Each structure stands twice: as structure tokens, then as C-alpha cells.
Amino acid sequence: MSLVAEKLRSVEARIYAAAVRAGRAPASVRLVAVTKTVPVEFVVEAAQAGAKILGENRVQEALSKKPELDRLKAATHEAGLPSPPVWHLIGPLQKNKARQAVGEFDLIHSLESIELAREIDRQAKKKGIIQKALLEINIASEETKHGIRPEEAAGFVKEASAFGNLKIIGLMCVPPAANDPEKSRPYFKEMNRLAAELALEGFDMTELSMGMSQDFEAAVEEGATLVRVGTAIFGSRA
Numbered sequence: 423m424s425l426v427a428e429k430l431r432s433v434e435a436r437i438y439a440a441a442v443r444a445g446r447a448p449a450s451v452r453l454v455a456v457t458k459t460v461p462v463e464f465v466v467e468a469a470q471a472g473a474k475i476l477g478e479n480r481v482q483e484a485l486s487k488k489p490e491l492d493r494l495k496a497a498t499h500e501a502g503l504p505s506p507p508v509w510h511l512i513g514p515l516q517k518n519k520a521r522q523a524v525g526e527f528d529l530i531h532s533l534e535s536i537e538l539a540r541e542i543d544r545q546a547k548k549k550g551i552i553q554k555a556l557l558e559i560n561i562a563s564e565e566t567k568h569g570i571r572p573e574e575a576a577g578f579v580k581e582a583s584a585f586g587n588l589k590i591i592g593l594m595c596v597p598p599a600a601n602d603p604e605k606s607r608p609y610f611k612e613m614n615r616l617a618a619e620l621a622l623e624g625f626d627m628t629e630l631s632m633g634m635s636q637d638f639e640a641a642v643e644e645g646a647t648l649v650r651v652g653t654a655i656f657g658s659r660a
Contacts, residue, residue: 458479559575
């Protein structure tokens with residue numbers, strides 16, 4: 423077993439244990455293996471080890487890696503093996519990159535403006551698809567972070583619901599950086615509360631993307647359905 427495969431198994435085991443501690447079904451939490459700056463051969467190793475979702479921060483980097491994963495897809499199909507992973511875009515998306523992103527990613531985690539929502543909808547309509555996305559919440563209202571403020575979420579989702587080819591299915595956040603995962607926990611609790619509040623208003627809040635290498639177990643305990651883990655699988659970035 424490769425080192426990447428060993429680390430992937432370790433992270434999956436920690437997710438499983440955190441879900442059990444919280445009284446949740448482990449299958450309700452999915453791992454997004456973050457491949458930012460990771461050489462494609464290691465990405466392939468993760469896919470071969472069973473990674474179901476790959477997360478990229480930049481559209482172009484994902485598109486450069488996809489051909490190798492597509493070859494893996496063809497090989498696994500011929501061998502009757504499980505399907506290779508899907509791609510999620512977890513980094514900021516500029517409007518001028520929406521055309522390239524729409525349809526290439528199963529889920530866009532970083533919807534943060536109505537203008538971007540409108541462009542995603544426009545591009546998805548051209549391609550005849552429904553593009554799924556998460557609304558990014560700036561949960562601590564940090565000036566340096568992307569996302570909208572929590573109090574703006576309901577109005578945003580209501581306005582975006584008019585778009586026929588964009589479907590918002592939940593929320594995403596990046597809490598303030600901290601070495602202690604307990605410092606992230608209050609923000610995860612608040613995200614869960616906000617998602618529940620929006621669900622009561624009739625909005626689809628199926629997914630809650632939160633938690634990274636340093637705090638994903640706390641995120642699982644507080645309701646995350648998607649955790650974005652890179653360093654704990656692939657090691658530190660250059």
C-alpha cells in the first residue's frame with residue numbers, strides 16, 4: 423500500500439470515529455481529497471486507493487489533471503472496478519472562469535455573489551445542464567475571506583432560486599485559521615444552525631462543507647457532510 427493510500431485510510435477512519443462519537447451515520451460524511459499543487463501521480467494513487475471526490479482550488483489545475491484521471495476512468499470501467507472520483511471546485515471562482523468550470527465539476531463550493539450565480543446559470547443553460555453549488559459563508563465576517571455574511575444567506579438563496587440551471591444544495595465555510603480545532607467548533611456549530619434555519623424556510627440544505635486537515639473531526643461532530651482534507655493525505659504543500 424502506498425503512503426498516500428495509508429494516509430487516506432487513516433483520514434477515513436478518523437471521519438468514521440468522529441461520526442460515531444456524534445451519533446451520526448458515518449456514511450453521511452464524505453471526504454473531499456484536496457489535490458491543490460499535488461502531482462498528478464499522487465492524485466491517481468488516491469483515486470486508486472478509493473478516493474471518491476477530488477477537490478481543486480483552481481479551474482485550470484483541475485483541467486490539467488483530468489485527462490490522467492479520465493484514462494483511469496476508462497481503465498477501471500474496462501476492468502469492472504468502481505468508478506473513479508468526481509471533481510469539486512473548492513476555491514474561489516471568477517466570473518470569467520465560469521464557462522470553463524460549469525459541467526466540469528460535480529459541485530462548486532464557492533458561490534459568493536449573485537453576479538457569479540447568474541453567470542453559472544447562464545453557462546449551465548448553454549450546456550443544457552443543472553450545475554450544483556454551495557453558498558460560501560464568511561462565518562466570522564473576516565475582511566480577508568471570501569463569502570457572504572450569515573445574515574445575507576436567506577435573501578441570497580431566495581434570489582438565486584429563480585435561476586433554472588443553478589441549484590444551491592447547501593453551505594460552505596472556512597473559519598478563522600487556528601491550530602486548536604476547538605477554536606473552530608463554535609463556527610461549525612453556527613454553520614449547522616444556519617443551515618437548519620434555511621432548511622426550515624424550505625431551502626435545500628443537503629450539504630454542509632466545512633473542516634480541513636487541522637479540524638475536520640470537530641466539523642464532523644458538528645454536522646459536516648463534506649470535509650476538505652489535503653495535507654493529512656498528501657503532506658504539506660510546497
